Amino acid sequence: MAAAPVVISQDEVRSLLRYRDLIPRLEDALAKFSRRDSADVIQPVRSTSDPIQYFGLMPTYMENDGVLCTKVLCFYKRQAGSALPSVQSTVLILDPEYGNVQAVIDGEVITGMRTAAASAISAKLLMPARAEVLAILGSGHQARSHYSVFTEIFTFKEVRVWSQTRASAERFSDWAGGAVRVCGSAEEAVRGADVIVTVTRATEPVLLGQWIKPGAHVAAVGACRPDWRELDDALMKEAVVYADSKEGAKAESGDIILSGAEVFAELGDILNGTSPAHREKTTVFKSLGMGLEDAVSAKLVFDRWRAKNSQT
Numbered sequence: 001m002a003a004a005p006v007v008i009s010q011d012e013v014r015s016l017l018r019y020r021d022l023i024p025r026l027e028d029a030l031a032k033f034s035r036r037d038s039a040d041v042i043q044p045v046r047s048t049s050d051p052i053q054y055f056g057l058m059p060t061y062m063e064n065d066g067v068l069c070t071k072v073l074c075f076y077k078r079q080a081g082s083a084l085p086s087v088q089s090t091v092l093i094l095d096p097e098y099g100n101v102q103a104v105i106d107g108e109v110i111t112g113m114r115t116a117a118a119s120a121i122s123a124k125l126l127m128p129a130r131a132e133v134l135a136i137l138g139s140g141h142q143a144r145s146h147y148s149v150f151t152e153i154f155t156f157k158e159v160r161v162w163s164q165t166r167a168s169a170e171r172f173s174d175w176a177g178g179a180v181r182v183c184g185s186a187e188e189a190v191r192g193a194d195v196i197v198t199v200t201r202a203t204e205p206v207l208l209g210q211w212i213k214p215g216a217h218v219a220a221v222g223a224c225r226p227d228w229r230e231l232d233d234a235l236m237k238e239a240v241v242y243a244d245s246k247e248g249a250k251a252e253s254g255d256i257i258l259s260g261a262e263v264f265a266e267l268g269d270i271l272n273g274t275s276p277a278h279r280e281k282t283t284v285f286k287s288l289g290m291g292l293e294d295a296v297s298a299k300l301v302f303d304r305w306r307a308k309n310s311q312t
């Protein structure tokens with residue numbers, strides 16, 4: 001019988017995962033994914049079922065790296081008063097040889113950090129030179145992880161936030177130590193911004209092309225259903241659109257499907273040097289989230305956990 005899986009808690013993940021380690025590994029994995037070499041990465045578009053709002057399975061196999069992994073996630077409509085975050089997730093690491101589960105890892109911090117890290121990679125590749133103003137639309141979990149990594153690896157003169165209620169935007173600004181300007185409207189937040197992150201649960205556009213400074217970069221992280229939007233048609237048609245996965249974007253993104261916009265390239269294509277990074281144009285990175293991002297993060301966490309626990 002296989003040994004029982006280890007359980008790695010959210011606090012342990014938080015202490016073991018660092019953006020400076022995660023970002024280069026994610027860049028490597030995104031590049032491998034875009035080469036479509038099945039010995040490097042096999043990662044089908046996640047399967048989802050609606051009955052309990054959104055139940056997703058995100059399997060990944062990376063033969064050359066010896067990683068077999070899946071994330072299990074539920075994205076539910078958060079009820080007022082609920083203490084649980086709207087995205088619930090767990091990452092399972094399996095032995096690639098036998099298929100037994102080796103580790104059950106809390107997915108909340110992994111989901112927050114790997115999503116924000118992917119957006120940061122998009123900004124590294126696509127934001128205008130001398131970007132000074134960052135605007136964040138939304139003030140939940142992803143807003144926090146995005147603020148953390150964007151202010152860790154870039155230097156902005158100003159960070160702005162807009163949220164559904166002024167109170168939630170102010171809570172976010174307090175959490176960030178007051179270094180964020182709270183805006184009364186999405187338009188006010190994004191006018192003149194060089195980099196815009198949309199991290200809302202909106203199902204209708206909250207970001208309009210007519211507000212955007214030409215050449216700005218948008219990391220669009222919400223709207224993960226084929227009939228949900230965060231960005232309007234004007235922006236989707238004006239911008240050069242990049243995605244994490246073309247297949248994922250065409251299957252899941254309302255902003256792409258309903259606007260009819262073409263995905264120009266994946267981030268991995270830029271990293272591989274097979275597609276240009278149009279930094280000089282208005283760009284959108286449509287992020288849907290990929291199992292391989294969880295797999296890379298979970299492997300980092302599990303390797304560190306084993307190293308730490310073998311010493312004690």
Ligand SMILES: NC(=O)c1ccc[n+]([C@@H]2O[C@H](COP(=O)([O-])OP(=O)(O)OC[C@H]3O[C@@H](n4cnc5c(N)ncnc54)[C@H](O)[C@@H]3O)[C@@H](O)[C@H]2O)c1
Pocket residue numbers: 075078085086087111115138139140141142143163164165168199200201202203204206221222223224287288289290
């Ligand atoms: N692309 C990815 O890899 C990935 C990963 C995780 C989460 N997500 C998506 O990112 C989004 C944010 O996730 P989160 O964990 O921060 O959620 P959250 O519930 O913690 O925060 C959501 C934010 O959206 C705001 N909001 C809700 N409805 C809105 C509306 N109609 N208009 C404007 N704002 C609205 C809320 O006030 C809150 O600030 C979700 O859509 C989620 O599905 C994407």
Ligand SMILES: O=C(O)[C@@H]1CCCCN1
Pocket residue numbers: 073075087111224288289290
């Ligand atoms: O890749 C993910 O983890 C997310 C979870 C929420 C919905 C969109 N995708």
